Amino acid sequence: MCGIIGYTGEQKAAPILIEGLSALEYRGYDSSGVALLADGEITAVKSKGRIAVLEEKLENTKLPEATCGIGHTRWATHGEPSDINAHPHLSSSLALVHNGIIENYRAIENHLSLSGYDFVSQTDTEAAAHLIDFYYQKTNDPVEALCSAADEMRGSFAFGVVFANIPDTIYAIRKDSPLIVAATGSAGLIASDITAILAHTNKYFRIDEGIVAVVKKGEINFLDREGKKVAQNEETVDWTVSRAQKSGFSHFMQKEIFEEPDAIRKTVTPRLLSGIPDFGNDAPNGETLAKFDRIHIVACGTAMHAGLIGKAFTERLARVPVNVEIASEFRYRDPILGENDLVILLSQSGETADTLAALRHAKARGTATLAIVNVIGSSVAREADSVIYTLAGPEIAVASTKAYSVQCAVLVLLAVSTALGRGQMSQADAEDICRAMSENVPDDVAAVLKMSDDICKVAKKYTGCEDLFYIGRGIDADMCTEGSLKLKEISYIHSEAYAAGELKHGTISLVTEGVPVVALITERALCEKVISAIREVKSRGARVLCIVTDDIAEDFDIPCDDMIRFPASVPELALFSAASVLQLFAYHAASARGLDVDKPRNLAKSVTVE
Numbered sequence: 001m002c003g004i005i006g007y008t009g010e011q012k013a014a015p016i017l018i019e020g021l022s023a024l025e026y027r028g029y030d031s032s033g034v035a036l037l038a039d040g041e042i043t044a045v046k047s048k049g050r051i052a053v054l055e056e057k058l059e060n061t062k063l064p065e066a067t068c069g070i071g072h073t074r075w076a077t078h079g080e081p082s083d084i085n086a087h088p089h090l091s092s093s094l095a096l097v098h099n100g101i102i103e104n105y106r107a108i109e110n111h112l113s114l115s116g117y118d119f120v121s122q123t124d125t126e127a128a129a130h131l132i133d134f135y136y137q138k139t140n141d142p143v144e145a146l147c148s149a150a151d152e153m154r155g156s157f158a159f160g161v162v163f164a165n166i167p168d169t170i171y172a173i174r175k176d177s178p179l180i181v182a183a184t185g186s187a188g189l190i191a192s193d194i195t196a197i198l199a200h201t202n203k204y205f206r207i208d209e210g211i212v213a214v215v216k217k218g219e220i221n222f223l224d225r226e227g228k229k230v231a232q233n234e235e236t237v238d239w240t241v242s243r244a245q246k247s248g249f250s251h252f253m254q255k256e257i258f259e260e261p262d263a264i265r266k267t268v269t270p271r272l273l274s275g276i277p278d279f280g281n282d283a284p285n286g287e288t289l290a291k292f293d294r295i296h297i298v299a300c301g302t303a304m305h306a307g308l309i310g311k312a313f314t315e316r317l318a319r320v321p322v323n324v325e326i327a328s329e330f331r332y333r334d335p336i337l338g339e340n341d342l343v344i345l346l347s348q349s350g351e352t353a354d355t356l357a358a359l360r361h362a363k364a365r366g367t368a369t370l371a372i373v374n375v376i377g378s379s380v381a382r383e384a385d386s387v388i389y390t391l392a393g394p395e396i397a398v399a400s401t402k403a404y405s406v407q408c409a410v411l412v413l414l415a416v417s418t419a420l421g422r423g424q425m426s427q428a429d430a431e432d433i434c435r436a437m438s439e440n441v442p443d444d445v446a447a448v449l450k451m452s453d454d455i456c457k458v459a460k461k462y463t464g465c466e467d468l469f470y471i472g473r474g475i476d477a478d479m480c481t482e483g484s485l486k487l488k489e490i491s492y493i494h495s496e497a498y499a500a501g502e503l504k505h506g507t508i509s510l511v512t513e514g515v516p517v518v519a520l521i522t523e524r525a526l527c528e529k530v531i532s533a534i535r536e537v538k539s540r541g542a543r544v545l546c547i548v549t550d551d552i553a554e555d556f557d558i559p560c561d562d563m564i565r566f567p568a569s570v571p572e573l574a575l576f577s578a579a580s581v582l583q584l585f586a587y588h589a590a591s592a593r594g595l596d597v598d599k600p601r602n603l604a605k606s607v608t609v610e
Helices: 013-027 051-059 105-114 125-139 142-152 252-258 260-271 301-318 327-333 353-364 379-383 402-421 427-449 452-460 475-491 500-505 524-538 550-555 571-592
Strands: 003-008 031-038 041-048 068-074 094-102 155-163 170-175 180-183 188-191 203-206 212-216 219-223 234-236 294-299 322-326 341-347 368-373 386-389 467-472 494-499 516-521 543-549 562-566
Touching (some): 003 013, 003 094, 013 051, 013 188, 031 051, 068 155, 125 155, 142 155, 252 571, 294 327, 301 475, 322 327, 341 402, 353 368, 368 402, 402 427, 402 571, 427 562, 467 475, 467 524, 475 494, 475 571, 494 500, 543 550, 562 571
Parallel strands (some): 516 543
Antiparallel strands (some): 155 170, 203 234
């Protein structure tokens, strides 16, 4: 969950590395550094803190006229954020940047210490740098050294390496962690993400595992461990630098919430044929989906919350039992997987380490797997039996918003397709839902976005609280889990989500005078149940914010202190409008607190370690 950038070409490397690191800062931002290669020497500059701290340090440092270098922005896993623990890490012949985790680094340290290597940091990455150096000293062959070291390491890694005695060349190798390489007419680049190099090119290669990329000025060679050239597929992204920038919004998160109508429309419309879901050859369709006896949805964090929505729709519409599993627990609890089961893996990045491990566990059991991801060619996408891409476009803010909405959209389409295949839904009903998904839902979400200023006024009333509860019933309870996560991860307000009926089984003891409670109501059949829960907390002094659809607000007397009403032209799909309201509420609460909304503390966008 760190960011890697590398450049070799005709321009000064340092400014280009800083530019790339700034684009990757969402992947980690507790320290950063660069290593510049010139005249057979490597100069490293590293600093604790944000990229701006490194940039200032570089301005006050006499640097070589280097046109080749690597850079890194870190999210700490081993060792506290500090100048020493920051990347790049150096050994006698090389400098290295790393994304991932080396699980057996202690054993490597012990072995190399006996060979005379000194360790100065607390990181696992320094062990990798010295191990590659160890093999390079023995072989004088960088490709063999990288492959031999990779064979010895357990865990995940993406490495960018420069060797002091090999000018103008960057070496790259990966296992489980993302890494891409690209070449222009006069430059070669490596990066963790296309966002970092879009200013230079929209074409790139995703390195296959075990392959070494040798990146030079305008040239890339892909070599196997015997040094033989191998082919890699070039990929192209169809979005530009401006789409990865804020476009006038105060934060990326705000921009990405406002992109939700378009993201939903782009995700849904291509998956409809003759008015019903059709995933082509990419994923199972109705008749195939109907053959599965049970579905397991496996994901982490926000994606797992989307899985709860998928469970609700699939069980309601198709009458197929669905388990929603936390990916980090999935393989360790020895799940029961039948030969007619389907495991669905949800991941925005497609590189989430726990989700990838769960995928491999399911495949080892012989269970069918389906990936729902946003990044084409990512590890989860490539390893699953089939894949559906969510087409949300780039999501830069650490807190996921539009990726959640499009994941929910795909899961609704899958539920409809499964229901059709099992004969649980008529063609006409399926067409109605799909039409609503492609037309009504984006329009309703767009209407919510026009309410942003009004939501901001309400959110500001709650920015001073330290604890807050979300309550709902049915699918609203599932929505509350995501609303609560959004608030706590970016505003640092402690919040918890509960099914409203559970309050009286313990949690209501925490509700005292002035405690804020957010009640979400979109399901008419359960509305009176939630209103009863509101009365319970109000009688104990709670301050209640009700987030409710327009039609329910018109028909029911809801006792609350504040209310946010929102449109939902198709009540069964009100969750999409509700999601945008919850996201905007969290966004404005955090923004009013003056916090760094896009980069909340201790978090990173892509969690590529377990």
